[in-house]
Amino acid sequence: MENNLNTPLTPNTIMGDKERLDELINYLVQQILADIEDLTPVVIIGIQRGGFCLAKRIAKKIEEKISTKVPVGSLSTTLFRDDFSQPHGYLHLEGSTLIPFSIDKRTVILVDDVLSAGRTIRAAIDELLHYGRPSKINVACLIDRGGREIPIQPNYCAWKPTVESLPKNLWINVKFQEIDGTDEIVIEERKEPILTEPEFYADKFKLHDKTITNQFEEQLEKYPRYWKHKDLIGLRYLSPQEIYLILNMTPIFLKFFTQADAPKKLYVLQGRAVIHWFHEPSTRTYISFDLAAKRLGADTLSLSSAMSSEKKGETLHDTLSNIEAMRTDITIVRHRCSGVPKLLAEKHRSHIINAGDGQNEHPTQGLLDLYTMLQHIRKIRNDPYADLKDVNVTIIGDILHSRVARSNIWGLLNLGAKVTLCGPETLLPKSFEQLGVRTTTSLKEALSNADIIYALRIQLERQARGLFPSIREYIKLYRIDKDSIKFAPDHAVVMHPGPINRDIELATEIADSPRSLILQQVTHGVAVRMAVLNILAKSEMR
Ligand code: CP
Numbered sequence: 001m002e003n004n005l006n007t008p009l010t011p012n013t014i015m016g017d018k019e020r021l022d023e024l025i026n027y028l029v030q031q032i033l034a035d036i037e038d039l040t041p042v043v044i045i046g047i048q049r050g051g052f053c054l055a056k057r058i059a060k061k062i063e064e065k066i067s068t069k070v071p072v073g074s075l076s077t078t079l080f081r082d083d084f085s086q087p088h089g090y091l092h093l094e095g096s097t098l099i100p101f102s103i104d105k106r107t108v109i110l111v112d113d114v115l116s117a118g119r120t121i122r123a124a125i126d127e128l129l130h131y132g133r134p135s136k137i138n139v140a141c142l143i144d145r146g147g148r149e150i151p152i153q154p155n156y157c158a159w160k161p162t163v164e165s166l167p168k169n170l171w172i173n174v175k176f177q178e179i180d181g182t183d184e185i186v187i188e189e190r191k192e193p194i195l196t197e198p199e200f201y202a203d204k205f206k207l208h209d210k211t212i213t214n215q216f217e218e219q220l221e222k223y224p225r226y227w228k229h230k231d232l233i234g235l236r237y238l239s240p241q242e243i244y245l246i247l248n249m250t251p252i253f254l255k256f257f258t259q260a261d262a263p264k265k266l267y268v269l270q271g272r273a274v275i276h277w278f279h280e281p282s283t284r285t286y287i288s289f290d291l292a293a294k295r296l297g298a299d300t301l302s303l304s305s306a307m308s309s310e311k312k313g314e315t316l317h318d319t320l321s322n323i324e325a326m327r328t329d330i331t332i333v334r335h336r337c338s339g340v341p342k343l344l345a346e347k348h349r350s351h352i353i354n355a356g357d358g359q360n361e362h363p364t365q366g367l368l369d370l371y372t373m374l375q376h377i378r379k380i381r382n383d384p385y386a387d388l389k390d391v392n393v394t395i396i397g398d399i400l401h402s403r404v405a406r407s408n409i410w411g412l413l414n415l416g417a418k419v420t421l422c423g424p425e426t427l428l429p430k431s432f433e434q435l436g437v438r439t440t441t442s443l444k445e446a447l448s449n450a451d452i453i454y455a456l457r458i459q460l461e462r463q464a465r466g467l468f469p470s471i472r473e474y475i476k477l478y479r480i481d482k483d484s485i486k487f488a489p490d491h492a493v494v495m496h497p498g499p500i501n502r503d504i505e506l507a508t509e510i511a512d513s514p515r516s517l518i519l520q521q522v523t524h525g526v527a528v529r530m531a532v533l534n535i536l537a538k539s540e541m542r
Contacts, residue, residue: 011170015161016185021174024142024158025054029061031156032109032140039066041135042107045073045099047124050113053176054142058111073099075110077123079256079266096259103132113174115141115157118150130265143185145172227535231345231352234361235410243414246531247371253534254527257295268534269298273328276302277320278355279335284498284522285355285364289332292529298330316340320348330536333357338403351536359401364532365497366407368525370415372495372517373452375524380451380491389416394446394488396478397456397505398427400467404497405456409437422446423478424468443478447487454495455480455505471504481507485515493517 016024036042039062046055052074059070076097110124121139128137138155146160161172175184227242235243256266274293278286286302293300305311308319320331330351333341338358345352356362373393378386393412399405399421409432412419419437421428422445433439440446447453458474468474478484480494494506494516502508510516 011187011189013187014184015172015187018183021142021183021185025057025061027158028140028142028156029058029065031158032058032062033065035138035155036107039068039070041105042109043071043073043101043103044109044111045075045103045124045128046111047120048074048076048096049179050174050176051075051111053178054113054174055109055111058109058140071101073097073101073103075099075124075127077120077127079252079268080123080127082119082123097127099131103128103134105133105135107136107138108134109138109140109156111140113141114143114145114172115139115152115154116145116147116171118148118152121152122150126267142174143172227538230536231341231354232363232532232536233342233345233352233354235363235366235407235414236361238363238411238414240414240416243367243370243411246367246528246535247374249531249534250371250524250527253292253295253530254524257526257530258523265295265297267297269293269296269329269537272298272330272537273326274298274300274330274332274533275323275328275350276300276355277308277323277331277333278302279305279333279340280356282334282355284525285334285362288522288525289353289355289364289529289533292526292533293330295526296530296533298533301328316344317347320344320350324348324350330533353532353536356403358403359406360403361407361410362403362497363407364525364529365404366411367532368521368528369404369408369454369495369497370411371524371528372521373412373417375520376493376517377451387415388412391417391451392420392449393417393452393454394420394422394450395454395456396422396443396446396480398459398467399423399432399456400427400429401459402456408454409435413437420446420450424474426467443484444487447484447492450488450492452495453480453485453488453492457497457499458501458505460501460504475504479503479505479507480510482509485510495521498522 044055044059046052055072055074059072062068062070074097108128110121110128112120112124115121125137128134139152140156141154142158144154144157144160169189170187173186173188175182175186177183227245229237229242274289276286276289290300290302303323308314310316310319323331328350330353331344331348332353332355333344334355335341335357338360341352341354341357354361354363356365370388373391374386374388377388377391378384393408395405395408405421409419409421413436421432421437421439422441422443425441428439428441430439458471460471485492485494492515494510496506496511496518498518498521500506500511500518502511511518
């Protein structure tokens with residue numbers, strides 16, 4: 001197509017109007033029809049968002065010309081981009097992927113509005129191949145802007161302006177009525193704000209209160225990259241900004257792995273080796289971390305203490321040095337002794353994630369709980385910006401021995417929530433009050449203003465040590481059941497880290513009721529852990 005670019009390349013130059021756009025689309029359709037005789041096996045898939053608009057218009061024009069229905073799908077390539085894990089703020093989750101037909105043995109016409117470096121097309125091809133095996137993939141673009149980094153050429157191209165050199169700060173933006181309210185081709189200045197990640201997620205996903213964003217800005221000098229840890233040892237070491245960084249990234253991963261039409265695997269951790277090193281039993285944490293790592297494309301291996309050379313007297317440090325000598329990247333550690341993950345983190349190269357250490361902390365449990373609480377509060381307040389400030393959380397049970405309680409206390413206090421601890425005196429030392437929480441032995445008092453009721457597992461082994469008189473008495477005084485829950489406001493929901501002792505700390509009628517968020521916690525756990533793994537893997541690059 002002839003190049004009618006005779007205006008200087010300055011920002012806001014309009015290179016084409018509605019008619020010009022239509023003319024270019026007609027030219028693309030002409031090329032496709034001239035190239036493909038039999039359109040029966042053809043499907044058109046547009047890259048969100050401009051490419052998808054274009055794909056629909058191309059399909060409509062083809063259908064008008066030859067009365068053949070051409071299936072149209074969309075691809076949202078963000079999570080497949082090779083720069084997805086880079087700590088910059090340019091990436092958007094652009095629309096969603098929807099391919100409601102088989103692409104096996106079909107000719108796919110992959111459509112984008114402007115082709116430049118080729119990296120979007122590469123990401124799109126990567127993603128597409130998760131949906132099936134087409135016999136052919138042809139690329140159609142409205143405008144070939146040049147500046148290719150990857151050897152991809154369009155099969156159909158409506159316009160390749162003979163622009164000697166379009167400076168990198170200028171780009172061609174194709175506007176579509178459906179997205180922008182107008183059809184236009186315009187030269188724009190690339191204004192990529194240098195956003196930090198928290199600002200980016202806050203901005204793009206509007207997930208938390210503006211005050212938090214302001215706090216980020218205030219802290220800019222102090223936290224130039226926000227996440228300043230090699231490891232995740234405990235929530236006591238994280239700032240509110242760092243906690244929100246994880247919580248704000250979580251819905252991206254949640255959407256990804258719960259969305260029915262999404263492929264189940266990403267490549268954010270491709271080539272990384274993640275080691276699960278569990279010295280205590282686990283169902284939720286282990287499976288959740290393993291799924292999270294696998295869904296991010298990592299290779300995972302697990303080592304239990306029963307199977308390791310610790311049995312022959314090898315020290316923990318020696319074991320980890322040997323594992324790391326095999327160039328592993330992330331080590332997820334659960335240990336019965338408080339402090340083991342921290343000790344390992346101080347001496348070793350890999351990113352250490354504490355999956356629960358003794359009575360100390362269980363930070364990813366705390367994070368998934370915070371995320372679940374945040375979603376509940378936003379839902380009942382009908383406010384997508386709500387945060388946890390002044391939210392009343394009551395934690396009930398064996399506080400003394402609970403790493404889950406400690407991580408929740410640190411995290412909740414960090415985010416401005418009000419925490420009440422409740423349980424028998426022997427399991428609830430007054431010293432906790434020094435942290436800034438309220439303590440009470442009265443369940444009625446503890447529940448009276450609770451937004452969230454968090455029941456802890458009664459560690460039955462403690463009863464043998466006489467730390468509470470009898471299970472029957474515990475049930476009578478502290479069980480959350482249909483009678484005791486009446487002390488709480490109607491909007492209060494019930495959470496539990498699992499495993500549950502059914503009908504001891506929590507009655508089945510409540511655990512399985514609509515007021516229970518327990519299985520939601522577990523689902524959120526995978527997404528939270530994907531966010532943690534992603535952030536830690538990136539911290540290596542810093
Ligand atoms: N909540 C929790 O840590 O469960 P697991 O012990 O099954 O991992």
